[in-house]
Amino acid sequence: MAEEKISRISREIYENVGGTENVNKLIHCMTRVRMTIIDDSKVNFEGLKAIDGVMGVVEDETLQVVVGPGTVNKVAQKMVETVGVRLGETFPHAGEQSIDDLMAQTKAQAKEKYNKPSKFKAILNTISKIFVPLIPAFVGAGLIGGLASVLGNLVTSGTLDAGTWMQFITVLKIIQAGIFYYLALYVGMNAAQEFGATPALGGVIGAVSLLTGMNPEAPLKNIFNGSALAAGQGGIIGVIFAVWLLSIVEKQLRKVIPDAIDIIVTPTLALLVIGTIEIFLIMPIAGVISTSLVGAINTVLQIGGGFSGFVLGALFLPMVMFGLHQILTPIHLEMIAKTGSTQLLPILAMAGGGQVGAAIALWIRLRKDKEFVARVKGALPVGILGIGEPLIYGVTLPLGRPFVTACIGGGIGGAIIGGFGHVGSIAIGPSGAALLPLIAHGKWWVYLLGLLGAYIGGFIATYAFGIPKDIKEKADHYGETVEVETIQPTLHVAPTAEFETATISSPLTGQVKTLSEIEDEVFSSGMLGDGIAIEPTSGQVVSPVDGTVSSVFPTKHAIGITSDEGVEILIHIGMDTVSLNGDGFENFVQQNDRVTKGMLIARVDLDKLKAAGFSTITPVVITNTGDYKKVSTAAHHEIKQGDLLLTIER
Template identity: 35%
Template structure:
């Protein structure tokens, strides 16, 4: 049994069981449940449990206060309860449209990321074996390896259909069958006469068509579940959903994509005739988007026609460099990030990218960080423009990534073409890598650091003086409009109602935690005090809006260094209190936490505010206790 497994099991039981949980998120100190019926939760029993600080019912949520180790308890609750954290019910309520699109695509792609990385690396291995002469492309070993690696991408609609159905709260296996129908060999990429009309659509290796179809299928399935009698709905609902959605999708989405592809193809032809440089720029910059929307195949076909006839084409040369630009961005992120999870994703992603398989890089690394994705598009566009300026051509069909380079070498002047390829590679990778490395910053993440993991881990043998992190008016914790803080359950401290939006470090410390919604920062001072700055009340609901955090986990700061800026007027206008507690979460490790000023005083940032008294010393006489005032 894991450390928090029993606690997680008991919490699930006391909130009314898994069937009573609609959604679950967490903030810095508490589990935030959305329950079907809060009346089914045994609040008093939860409060009495070891490992639970208290229970609050606020902001439409049932909040179980755990403390600093809430991320670990949250993970265990999710695992034990089988809670799907990809459900839309658990997504932040306030999100811009563009962010919603990115969240949707990333949420659908992330569960398949490991398999995508594996597929890309296996395809690369197969090509290496063939190029080095270890096996021929006719050998059984090569055919098998290539099939294993290619399967993930060719049958992508099946994987995406399953994940999209989960994201849209639809029966997952119904989404899987929709994807499988789209890549069925008897209808995929062949002429199909349906109701007197001819259709030809290809869906292999695409993602957006099946997502659109599942998005249409989800509300249809829910409606059918409401109107069809229970006795027959088990089989009738999926049957009717498939009968409606697959034909509609096949006849409308595929042809629409083909029509868009045809327009793009004609535009590329006209642009190439007008200016090869401009054509290379546009193709290189937009290629990844064209692939994502499944409208790139007509361009590929257009390029294959002359190659099959032995004629060179500039199109394949222009898009060769896109994967290298994407790879350069991912390498930069991999080198710079301190996020161990992101490093683990980025490493196989850039290895796959070298061989031209960039789906893991796009969906796992850059697309969720949209500026990095745009940067890769710019790099691809610049390299495409240089390719056009140099007059580079593809002379034969080649592989992907590095193994596409031989296809760019002419018989007449291969040394020149090799030099040109080196120039394009440099343009695609070097400036893109430098820009990504300079621009990339880790997203604030919950990353609780164990004391022994911090260089020069502090001891608790000295008093700690905490200065005010903000300008404003002091307030005793008991008056904070949040029971967990007011009762001192999260530790002793004091609160500030700020007069401006600057938040500074109260002492020399290491940043221990920055919550993704940016409303809370955890620090561990050089003397060992663990300090939580909670910026406003229930501001987790803002999803990070109006907060600009300037620091990252594991970063060391000096007293007075700027930690964050916040738009307090906008937050108050949105209906949230800006009362901001500062508490010492490891209060029990100390003799006392005492305030230097009366709780109703005005204070400036940097003014000594709290003294955290070590066990080895006596409390200061006549001081005002922070918790009791």
């Protein structure tokens, strides 16, 4: 279907439901766009039905506009993209928001245009978005699983009676498995949502990694070495990569598949192509990596001592992240069969201890960020009991550096156990405190010492070196306006002086532009008020009026001035320059300072802004435009500081 048709249908639906401001949420099913309407009286039902491409309208708890299979997903996606949200998210409504909220709403769009984050940070941010919605399930199921592990280990050690406790333990393990055994499905669905693919298809791709339909007696082979593929090989990271490929294939197919058969052909081809790639490429590659890692681990074990303990303890978290730790199970079983215990498991368990220490350090250093602290509080008890996924995917990995320092903590704990030597577990069980009952030959105190070493090592490494600067600044200003592109509404006052026409001089020298030329909807649409924009050729900024400074932003990129006549003027230097956190800006005034026309109020390094990829276009906006009859542009093309810029008619 031609893109212009999709755009037209989307636009006309909005026009007939009272605009985007009359829609609270939007989702779709196989044939219908479903909208939660705020005020039904604003909906033009006859107009909706008359739209070319609309097959019908259904009035229910949600307003349902029928556009047919194959078309509905494209129309719905276009509609949510128009307002900058995703399917199912609440629409932002300009009429209900403060100016702070309006600017925060557009920050993401402006950031895409002007701020170029590193690809590594973008990947970590994506991982965070995929796993954060799963944290409540991680915490609940993890605590239940942790309790099952402690009880199971006590039964194995003979402390508890198996006949009395095993059935209860089994129930707990079944509940725990609901999230952890089928984690690939949940991750697949969330990843699809993040990448713009169909969530159900993402879930199927996640399930493919479990090889559920494979005959164990005739397993699929690793094309690289001929070994049998194992369920879960490739891990969660492999699932995310496969779903990312799915999103690309699905979007391309929808561009070429006719709408009449889209619902049949697109998901079939997408699953067939990506499922095959996942089985025969992604999973085998992970198998090759796992084989290499196991070989490296065996080599390190032969070296022995604290060095081996450090290397193994530090490397285990990356193995968990890639789902490669499952390959170690045969090694554990072989060691137990030959020696009565596995000396590898206690060392590897230290990786979880490093996570715990890192999380506590993050809690302390970022304690002002209440949302983040709540996430840590939920994941910590589970981590202490040996369930590491919430801490890995919800806390340390999304931040990048703390994941590395947590690995260092795990290495320190492993070095302690490796240094003492001969610390083994009589059975395979979860790590953390839950493993204590399984430690053989009374060496539980060495294991506990190693665990404490991992806690302390992870804490110190993270506290000192593991806090990213931008994350710390965000936490320090949590709840404040510095981290989002916000415009603080100045206290509105009625004009204080009688006048027929007020004049605003230019604060800058440069090229005059219209607001519509600004690539930022808040300014270009006149949402903040009428005015003009200047593409500066000089970094000197002077006051355009006699008046009082009403606001100076902490990031120095925007200044508000109220003239003696009561005209409220906003000078916003560049687009999304809040991201520079004041770098390149110098202010010479503070809030409530008295200023006169032509007085130097700020200086900006235009070259630095441009080198960083930011637009230097500077809007000069009358934020109380509604108080006046007309705001007129008095300048065109070139302008110098002090030249007449705007006229205000009372």
